[in-house]
Amino acid sequence: MSSLDESIERILDSYDSQGGINLADVQNFPNRESVVSVLEDLENIIFPGFREDFNLDRHTLRFATGERVHRVVRNLSIEVTKSITYICMIANREGTGCYKYAEQIVLALIEEIPEIRRILFSDAKAALEGDPAARSAEEVLLSYPGLSALLVHRIAHFLHKKGVPIIPRIMSEYIHGRTGIDIHPGASIGEECFIDHGTGVVIGETCVIGSRVKIYQGVTLGALSVKKVMADKKRHPTIENGVTIYAGATILGGETVIGEGSVIGGNTWITESVPPGSRIYNVTQ
Secondary structure (H helix, E strand, C coil): CHHHHHHHHHHHHHHHHHCCCCCCCCCCCCCHHHHHHHHHHHHHHHCCCCCCCCCCCHHHHHHHHHHHHHHHHHHHHHHHHHHCHHHHHHCCCCCHHHHHHHHHHHHHHHHHHHHHHHHHHHHHHHHHHHCCCCCCHHHHHHHCHHHHHHHHHHHHHHHHHCCCCCHHHHHHHHHHHHHCCEECCCCEECCCCEECCCCCCEECCCCEECCCCEECCCCEEECCCCCHHHCCCCCCCEECCCCEECCCCEEECCCCEECCCCEECCCCEECCCECCCCEECCCCC
16 A cells, blocks of 8 residues: 555656646646537537537527527636736736636637638538539538538637637647548638548648638648747748649648649649649659
């Protein structure tokens, strides 16, 4: 028994020496389960009735929406407050001032939801028009992993732009685990984006993607260098409007621009810009 007690003491000592603990009585970090719960509420606000086991009609929609919005504001404000404590200290917004600052960010997100919905419906339309197997927009909303990844990304990207740390990454890694699609919340993605199949897609932090872009499974939009000194530089490519990138293509580098209307063939490796209207294929003998 004494040996077990000694082991417990060593574990406790490691908490002090190495960190990695999350306690309510010290400076706290966002809770992953709470963030995921907020995401589920936001999904149901954006697409009510599509992603829940709850019967909605026009009489209950207003009540359900109001309840969810208030819950998101309350719960996400708490988590954002945790994540921006250091920023608040610098700006002398400690205590209730920090919570008010967090609440302002969350309220701005709520105000943005109609616009997020509009863009996501444009994404769903792109999937319907771009996939012969899609029979309806409803099928896309209910079942396509690419749309799920874009839904979470557009929320996470908004919070990222507002300077919220940690929480956007929790959101992006959560949906990464569900869909196999890895989009950094810093990436900028235009309207009418269609990620077809999606498994293995990687889109880096400083990637800029225009409108009407179609991306197949296994595509990497990555960096030429992963050195830490490049953290504040543009490391990932720019994909202009109307580009199609087929499965397994790898496009690297912050100065690499794929010109408007180009088609990038499967399993290609690109580290230099290509002009608009290009057709790039991996030809094997």
